[in-house]
Amino acid sequence: MSEMRAQLVATAEALFPTAPDWLALADAGFPFLLVSERQGGFGGDWGDAEAILRVAGATALAQPIGEAMVALALPENARWPHDGRLPALAAQVEGVVSADRFTGVLAAVPWGRAAGQVLADCNGRLLLLPAADHVAEGSSPAGEPRDTLHYADAPAQCVGHGELKAMGAFVRVAQSAGALAAALDLAVAHVNTRVQFGKPLARLQAVQQALAVLASEAAALGMASAALARALDAGDASFEIPAAKLRANLAITRGVAIAHQVHGAIGFTRDYPLHPFTRRLMGWRSDFGNDAFWADRLGTLAVTAGGAGLWADITRRGDR
Amino acid sequence: MTAVFALPPAPPLAGAAALRAAIRGFLAAHLPPGDATRRANSWSVADADFSRALGAAGYIGMVWPREYGGHERPALERYLVLEELLAAGAPVGAHWIADRQTGPLLLRYGTEAQRRKYLPGMAAGTLFACIGLSEPGAGSDLAGVRSRAEKIPGGWRINGQKLWTSGAHRAHAMLALLRSEAGSERGAGLSQFLIDLDTPGITIRPVIDLTGAHDFNEVFFDDVLVGDEALVGAEGNGWAQVTAELALERSGPERYLSSHALLVALIDAAGDNPVLRATIGQLTAELWTLRQMSLATAAKLAGGEDPVVEAAIVKDLGNDFEQRVPQLIQAVLDADLDGSTDLVRLLAHLLQVSPSFSLRGGTREILRGIIARGLGLR
Numbered sequence A: 001m002s003e004m005r006a007q008l009v010a011t012a013e014a015l016f017p018t019a020p021d022w023l024a025l026a027d028a029g030f031p032f033l034l035v036s037e038r039q040g041g042f043g044g045d046w047g048d049a050e051a052i053l054r055v056a057g058a059t060a061l062a063q064p065i066g067e068a069m070v071a072l073a074l075p076e077n078a079r080w081p082h083d084g085r086l087p088a089l090a091a092q093v094e095g096v097v098s099a100d101r102f103t104g105v106l107a108a109v110p111w112g113r114a115a116g117q118v119l120a121d122c123n124g125r126l127l128l129l130p131a132a133d134h135v136a137e138g139s140s141p142a143g144e145p146r147d148t149l150h151y152a153d154a155p156a157q158c159v160g161h162g163e164l165k166a167m168g169a170f171v172r173v174a175q176s177a178g179a180l181a182a183a184l185d186l187a188v189a190h191v192n193t194r195v196q197f198g199k200p201l202a203r204l205q206a207v208q209q210a211l212a213v214l215a216s217e218a219a220a221l222g223m224a225s226a227a228l229a230r231a232l233d234a235g236d237a238s239f240e241i242p243a244a245k246l247r248a249n250l251a252i253t254r255g256v257a258i259a260h261q262v263h264g265a266i267g268f269t270r271d272y273p274l275h276p277f278t279r280r281l282m283g284w285r286s287d288f289g290n291d292a293f294w295a296d297r298l299g300t301l302a303v304t305a306g307g308a309g310l311w312a313d314i315t316r317r318g319d320r
Numbered sequence B: 001m002t003a004v005f006a007l008p009p010a011p012p013l014a015g016a017a018a019l020r021a022a023i024r025g026f027l028a029a030h031l032p033p034g035d036a037t038r039r040a041n042s043w044s045v046a047d048a049d050f051s052r053a054l055g056a057a058g059y060i061g062m063v064w065p066r067e068y069g070g071h072e073r074p075a076l077e078r079y080l081v082l083e084e085l086l087a088a089g090a091p092v093g094a095h096w097i098a099d100r101q102t103g104p105l106l107l108r109y110g111t112e113a114q115r116r117k118y119l120p121g122m123a124a125g126t127l128f129a130c131i132g133l134s135e136p137g138a139g140s141d142l143a144g145v146r147s148r149a150e151k152i153p154g155g156w157r158i159n160g161q162k163l164w165t166s167g168a169h170r171a172h173a174m175l176a177l178l179r180s181e182a183g184s185e186r187g188a189g190l191s192q193f194l195i196d197l198d199t200p201g202i203t204i205r206p207v208i209d210l211t212g213a214h215d216f217n218e219v220f221f222d223d224v225l226v227g228d229e230a231l232v233g234a235e236g237n238g239w240a241q242v243t244a245e246l247a248l249e250r251s252g253p254e255r256y257l258s259s260h261a262l263l264v265a266l267i268d269a270a271g272d273n274p275v276l277r278a279t280i281g282q283l284t285a286e287l288w289t290l291r292q293m294s295l296a297t298a299a300k301l302a303g304g305e306d307p308v309v310e311a312a313i314v315k316d317l318g319n320d321f322e323q324r325v326p327q328l329i330q331a332v333l334d335a336d337l338d339g340s341t342d343l344v345r346l347l348a349h350l351l352q353v354s355p356s357f358s359l360r361g362g363t364r365e366i367l368r369g370i371i372a373r374g375l376g377l378r
């Protein structure tokens, strides 16, 4: 880990568990991690972002730090008004753009109600939009804002091209890696202290074997996340994004079930700190492309490459 | 954080593209024709001619010293070659054990005479070895080994039985774990011996597997006399040596690529079927992740460390993947298992053999026990 990354991680580990508000995060510079130094940001790379998002996941940080990092990094020349309102990311856009005006709807925008501006993906064109004319508030399974934003003839600036679903998927994968690792930590601590049949649950082989599976899933997810960041830093992650999101979703399915199972009823309570991880994890499986979406994408890449070509692609990309 | 697998992705390997091109060129010229099922689980498929050609091309014993027939290449270059061989379904079964574990064990514990006697032939792909661990009473509980070596002047007298010995009928030598101290119990009093299989008193009988194939065997030792030079490493140190040997065999690409030939065949047959495409996407995601994990573990091994828990995770996840590949494909492929195409022959074959993937080389439950120990639970 570079010295800068280690420092960033240490700062995040100290700040994120204090439930910071958005301005505190912005003051610490985290939203600007991926913005170039020339533009006044940190000039961090995707590996740095991945490390920070893991901390966000592991501390159940209730702020859209990842969405903001991506929203601020992608437009080459856009400026973010430092007015205390956050930048949001909209991957699901329906509407029309004509002559720099946008009329339409942005669905499922994380923290959309609090956004000062929104980066929206209109069929690959990235539009910078102001705060919405009208917000229909919604919420994620973890109770976080997930809003529908309505625009009528709003000013829209095209700031480049890209796929926000893909970048959002990266954010969720990295957060998931941290959150599942944290759920594993809680599970291990719990079985070491909870006594049944006269001994800690940890002594029971069935429990040990279940936690081995959870640890393996957390390991797979952690590796997928790190390898995805590396591909982004290599300049093209069109293969790794679907692969990592699919693997993350599988790890969540398997891992969350075990984390809850070994906790018993206590893990099902509001007071016990497992649900801030598991409810988010379960919701994130749907965010920025579910299994069906990314499996079709990755399957198409594989079938287009052919059986031997797939292996050639995987290894060539890994050798970068 | 409970970090039982805190490995970063392996850094890119310098010269990888050229090495891949070279091994793919070799495969294009030497991959034998034959039934499609021979491309599945191909590290259990023996072809002595292929092994000899591979050895002649310098792809066996790649990391061993030149003086013993090796090529002194970096460990990660060897990893690259192995994954290319397996992804192509090359029949590497004849020499696999010698290259993977018997040779390295001799380099670590063997005498100079043992190295000179065995390693050059192993590197040439002409001298094959097998693993003599399991016995009727010693499976997962390997410390239950009862076959014994009794000290006699100038050597040892061996009696007992090994079981499930893959390739014993093709191998020239067996690395056997034997009880060398009469009356000893469990891990104490065990030693490793490298035994030439043409020594009088050895009987090798096939054990036919559920597909009707002959891969593993039972091997009987009746007053087999070997010289002192058959002992590998220190007398009584067998348990520690075997543990080191097992770590070498757990995290390699053979632990997740055994069903790769089937995935390749499905991709080539998928056309524009969206259901097949989705399954291919799911499996590709796991394939990619497992490769990263296996490679990261190989990089740690290459750095001289002993990633016991990481290796157990790779093998457990890898075996699970290898087993679900045929099952998930069966669930979506609209085809009778009548053997009419390569695809269904591969599918039918792997449905039958894949249960063995989570048995050989340490069962799923034993691996999870190792991971649980890494978590501090036992």
Ligand SMILES: Cc1cc2nc3c(=O)[nH]c(=O)nc-3n(C[C@H](O)[C@H](O)[C@H](O)COP(=O)(O)OP(=O)(O)OC[C@H]3O[C@@H](n4cnc5c(N)ncnc54)[C@H](O)[C@@H]3O)c2cc1C
Residues within 6 Å of the ligand: B130, B131, B132, B133, B134, B135, B138, B139, B140, B141, B163, B164, B165, B166, B167, B216, B356, B359, B360, B361, B362, B363, B364, B365, B366
């Ligand atoms: C295809 C194939 C090739 C093989 N090749 C070789 C070879 O070349 N050389 C060689 O020496 N051996 C070989 N083996 C043997 C292999 O190493 C053993 O099958 C394996 O170690 C398990 O031993 P076992 O079959 O006696 O099963 P057992 O040990 O009897 O186990 C049966 C079941 O009980 C479970 N179990 C056992 N102990 C525990 C425990 N403590 N906790 C929880 N569950 C437990 C096991 O996980 C397994 O599911 C091969 C096996 C196969 C299938």
